[in-house]
Amino acid sequence: MIRDITIGQYYPADSVIHKLDPRVKLAGTIVYIVSLFLFQSWIGYVIATIALFSVIKISKVPFKFMVKGLKSIIILLMITVIFNLFLTPGETLIQIWRLKITKEGLMTAVFMAFRLIYLILGSSVLTLTTTPNNLTDGLEKALRPLNKVKVPVHEISMVMSIALRFIPILLEETDKIMKAQMARGADFESGGLIKKAKSLIPLLVPLFISAFRRASDLAIAMEARGYRGGEGRTKMKPLIYKTRDKMAYIIMLLYLVCMIVITRMI
Amino acid sequence: MAIRIENLSYVYSEGNAFEKKALDQINLIIPDGQFIGVIGHTGSGKSTLIQQLNGLLKGTSGKIFYNDQCIYDEGFEMKKLREKVGLVFQYPEYQLFEATVLEDVCFGPKNEGLSPEEVKERAIEALNQVGLSEEYYEKSPFELSGGQKRRAAIAGILAMHPEVLILDEPTAGLDPKGRDEILDQIKKLHTERGITVILVSHSMEDVANYVERIIVMNKGCVMFDGIPREVFQHYRELEKIGLAAPQVTYVTKGLEERGWKIDTMVTTVKEAKNAILKSLGK
Ligand SMILES: Nc1ncnc2c1ncn2[C@@H]1O[C@H](COP(=O)(O)OP(=O)(O)OP(=O)(O)O)[C@@H](O)[C@H]1O
Ligand SMILES: [Mg+2]
Numbered sequence: 001m002i003r004d005i006t007i008g009q010y011y012p013a014d015s016v017i018h019k020l021d022p023r024v025k026l027a028g029t030i031v032y033i034v035s036l037f038l039f040q041s042w043i044g045y046v047i048a049t050i051a052l053f054s055v056i057k058i059s060k061v062p063f064k065f066m067v068k069g070l071k072s073i074i075i076l077l078m079i080t081v082i083f084n085l086f087l088t089p090g091e092t093l094i095q096i097w098r099l100k101i102t103k104e105g106l107m108t109a110v111f112m113a114f115r116l117i118y119l120i121l122g123s124s125v126l127t128l129t130t131t132p133n134n135l136t137d138g139l140e141k142a143l144r145p146l147n148k149v150k151v152p153v154h155e156i157s158m159v160m161s162i163a164l165r166f167i168p169i170l171l172e173e174t175d176k177i178m179k180a181q182m183a184r185g186a187d188f189e190s191g192g193l194i195k196k197a198k199s200l201i202p203l204l205v206p207l208f209i210s211a212f213r214r215a216s217d218l219a220i221a222m223e224a225r226g227y228r229g230g231e232g233r234t235k236m237k238p239l240i241y242k243t244r245d246k247m248a249y250i251i252m253l254l255y256l257v258c259m260i261v262i263t264r265m266i
Numbered sequence: 267m268a269i270r271i272e273n274l275s276y277v278y279s280e281g282n283a284f285e286k287k288a289l290d291q292i293n294l295i296i297p298d299g300q301f302i303g304v305i306g307h308t309g310s311g312k313s314t315l316i317q318q319l320n321g322l323l324k325g326t327s328g329k330i331f332y333n334d335q336c337i338y339d340e341g342f343e344m345k346k347l348r349e350k351v352g353l354v355f356q357y358p359e360y361q362l363f364e365a366t367v368l369e370d371v372c373f374g375p376k377n378e379g380l381s382p383e384e385v386k387e388r389a390i391e392a393l394n395q396v397g398l399s400e401e402y403y404e405k406s407p408f409e410l411s412g413g414q415k416r417r418a419a420i421a422g423i424l425a426m427h428p429e430v431l432i433l434d435e436p437t438a439g440l441d442p443k444g445r446d447e448i449l450d451q452i453k454k455l456h457t458e459r460g461i462t463v464i465l466v467s468h469s470m471e472d473v474a475n476y477v478e479r480i481i482v483m484n485k486g487c488v489m490f491d492g493i494p495r496e497v498f499q500h501y502r503e504l505e506k507i508g509l510a511a512p513q514v515t516y517v518t519k520g521l522e523e524r525g526w527k528i529d530t531m532v533t534t535v536k537e538a539k540n541a542i543l544k545s546l547g548k
Contacts, residue, residue, distance in 0.1 A: 173360075179322045180361035183353040184422060185345065185377030202373065205363035209408065 009065075011128045017059040018129045021245045022138025024252075029126045031252050036115050036122075039263035045111070047259055048118055056121070061128050069124040070117060077116055084109035132164035141239050154230025162218070170211060177206045269296040269319060269351075269430065269462075274328035276314055288314040290486040292328070296430075296464070301456050303473035303494075304466045306483030307508040312466045313356060315483065316432045319464075320351040349378055352428025356435050356466075358419030362407035367398065367418050370407050374426040385425075392425035393418075395451050413440050420448065424455070430462040431455070437472065449476055474498070474512045474533035482509070495531040514538035521545070 012018075017025070036048060056066060070077075090104030127135070140157035147153050178188065181202045188199055276289040288311045296302065306312050317323040318330060321337050321344045330337050337347060355361065364370035371389040380388070393403065396417040402410070407418055420436060431452070437445040449465075453476055456463045467473050473480060473494065480497040482490040484507045490497045498504070501511035501519075511533070518530045518538055528545040532538045 176355070177361055179317065180355045180358065181373075182322060183320060183348055183355070184361070184374040184426065185348060186373075187345070187377070202361075202363045206360055210360060 009128065010131050011061045011065055013060040013129075015058060015060040015129070016244060017055065017125070019244065020129075020248055021239055021241055022130050022134045023142050023239065024241075024245045024248045025126050025130055026135075026138055026142060028248065028252050029123055031256055032122045033119055035256060035259050036118055038259060040111075041263055041266060043266050044259060044263045045114055047255075047262065051255055052118055052121060052125075055125055059125060059129050061125070065128060066121055066124050069120050073116065073120055077113060080112050080116060081109045084112050133161055136161035136164070137235070137237075137239060152230075154233070158230075166211075166214070169214070170207070173210055174203065174207055177203055177210075268298055268333065270294070270331040270334075271296075271318070272329045272331070274318060274325045274330060276311075276318065276323060277326045278314075280326060288486055289318070289325070292486075292488055294481070294488065294491070296462060299456075299460045299462055300479055301453070301463045301477045302465065303477035303480045304464060304483060305468070305470070305473055305480060305509060306489075310483040310507075311486040312483050313434055314486075316353060316434060316464060316466060319430070319432060320348050320353050322353070349426055350428060351430045351432065352423040352426050354420050354423045354431075354433045354436055356438070358422075358436075359407075359412065359415035361419060361422070362415060365406060366404050367407050367410070368393070368403040370418060371421045371425050374422050378426060388425045388427065389421070392421040395424055395455070396421045397447055397451070413444050416440065417444075417448065428461065430464070432464040432466075434466045435468065436465070437467070437469070445472070452476075470498075470510055470512045482507075494533045498533050499531065518542070 032048075032051070038044070056063065085101055085105050086099050088102055088105035088108050090102035092100050093103050093106060094101045130138070136157045139160070140153055143151070143153045143157075178186075182188070186199060186202050188196070188203070191199065271292050271294040274289055274292040275287070278284070278286040278288055292315065304312050304315070314323065318325055321330075324338065332347060332351075335342065337344070362370050364373065368386075368389055371392055372385050375385040375388045390403075393399075398414065398417050398421065402414065402418075407415060410418060416436070416439075420433070423431070433452070436448060436452075440448065449472060452463055452465070455461055465473070465477060477494065480490065480492065480494050481488055482497060482504065489503075489507070490500060498511040498515050501515060504510060514532055514535055514537070515530065518528050518532050518541055521528050521542070522530050526545055529541040532541050
């Protein structure tokens with residue numbers, strides 16, 4: 001039941017996008033998101049759409065997985081659309097009582113909706129095609145220059161990758177404990193707020209205990225294997241740019257130039 | 267309180283990249299008062315199957331009848347079912363949460379809505395059955411050793427007085443004495459109260475010593491279903507799927523290969539002894 005929740009879930013597939021260096025994908029996602037805010041005209045949307053859907057197609061991740069991520073922003077999306085629709089001044093199209101829908105409002109609402117949707121889809125491509133470990137590796141390497149200004153980049157990325165790794169484990173554990181308590185007649189659904197909160201105790205106590213136990217086990221296991229921070233630590237799979245990564249950068253650049261030139265010209 | 271399973275299949279994470287068919291067209295009838303052993307290699311679907319029996323997992327297709335009533339019917343009282351079908355999970359010690367052992371064992375009967383006196387009575391009785399004496403009642407469950415935790419957790423289910431008791435590898439990680447104690451207790455409950463017991467185990471010896479019927483799971487299907495001495499005759503097939511027959515079955519088989527005239531349909535040490543004595547003409 002609880003396992004069906006997907007947070008930044010990785011979708012294993014054999015595609016070029018999956019194989020790209022995580023730094024390329026990070027950069028690509030940033031470039032794409034920035035590009036979404038560079039234009040106002042419809043031609044920009046055409047280019048952004050073509051780019052996004054080509055990448056999705058190449059990634060071999062079924063479209064319905066991409067769309068799953070959108071469910072979480074549906075409320076945000078509605079609020080944005082409604083505010084833009086009714087609160088943008090301009091040429092009135094329809095008037096219902098004191099609420100006016102203007103031509104400009106309609107345009108902004110539609111454009112904003114698209115921007116938001118593309119933003120989520122764009123970043124879903126990143127999380128669906130990159131394992132959490134790979135992603136933090138990429139982040140670590142990309143942010144390494146910050147080490148010079150005393151930002152503990154390695155530690156931060158280690159914390160991130162452990163946290164990401166533990167999300168599915170804890171979800172699984174929650175599922176298991178919930179079932180075990182339900183077998184003893186626990187009821188997590190009915191009752192008022194206070195009763196519901198109380199009914200969570202049999203779930204939360206074992207969950208916390210197991211989380212602490214896991215944390216201390218992991219710490220001991222890491223020390224036993226000689227972990228002592230990022231200093232001088234090498235990687236089993238060092239990130240090295242390959243031809244396809246360089247090509248991806250060039251394509252990214254071309255995309256950005258295209259976007260700027262075409263939206264300025266038309 | 268017979269349970270009938272009809273064409274039951276179960277798929278984990280359906281429609282997802284991680285889709286996994288764990289049960290495939292299971293058909294079983296579990297009559298009242300049987301002591302059943304379920305064996306199968308890791309990942310064969312044993313835990314999945316038993317979670318179906320008290321409705322914690324709902325079959326993707328197929329039906330389960332409890333006393334001729336389909337448990338998936340609208341208005342079927344799952345809570346009542348879970349009181350009657352007690353399930354002890356694999357590693358049940360992770361479900362302990364109360365401040366004291368006694369209170370933790372009280373959790374189940376309390377949820378059944380019994381009076382406080384009755385709840386306490388049942389908890390104490392259950393703790394006795396698993397061999398936890400009074401000195402442990404007021405201890406925190408987290409101070410206990412692994413085996414003691416296991417006993418406390420099993421007591422938590424026994425206190426609910428289930429009519430069908432399901433145990434998922436209750437003895438994994440226990441010492442031989444603790445293992446025998448717990449299994450003997452369960453056997454006693456089975457004979458005294460006539461409850462149905464379903465025991466999931468990786469130990470062929472345990473299964474041979476205690477159960478009257480064995481269900482062998484393989485890749486989500488029921489491969490064999492019968493009395494132990496018959497099922498263990500298929501020891502070659504069992505070996506192919508990573509299982510085995512009890513050691514004594516091999517002993518008598520080995521003697522037969524060396525020319526003895528001996529009954530090889532044995533599964534326990536006692537049976538083997540009798541067979542060997544008989545073959546020696548004593
Ligand atoms: N929550 C889950 N989500 C997805 N797949 C699962 C889940 N639980 C089990 N499985 C898969 O279903 C199959 C059956 O698992 P199950 O736990 O029933 O096996 P088992 O026979 O109890 O094994 P073991 O002897 O190791 O306890 C396995 O292949 C497992 O990978
Ligand atoms: Mg199991």
